[in-house]
Amino acid sequence: LVNNAGIQFVAPVEEFPVEKWDAILAINLSAAFHAIRAALPGxxxxxxGRIINTASAHALVASPFKSAYVAAKHGIAGL
Structure with missing residues (x-):
């Protein structure tokens, strides 16, 4: 299983649309959890089996205006 999904949206936290936050966390982090959960029984x-979770440099270092992406990629590194 290779978890490599990623979408991005860039905005200051106070202007970051909640629906974009939710979508980024769902696709970049929650989808990996659900895929792992589905693949593990087999x-x-x-x-x-092997599970490869691909993050990015943002799993280790934050960037301005990328709060959801950075949070999700930190989560992937922990997962």
Whole structure:
């Protein structure tokens, strides 16, 4: 399983649309969790599998106006 999804929106926090925040977290972080959850039973049954979660430099270093993307990629690094 390779989790490599990512979307981006750039705006200051006070102007960041809530629906964009929710979409970025859903696609960039929650989707990886759901994919892992779906793939694990088959991997365990076969006693084999690999999970690769791809983040970006933003998993380690923040950038201005990218709060949701940075938060999601930090989450991917932790996942």
């Amino acid at each position: 991997m365990k049954a076969r006693r084999f």
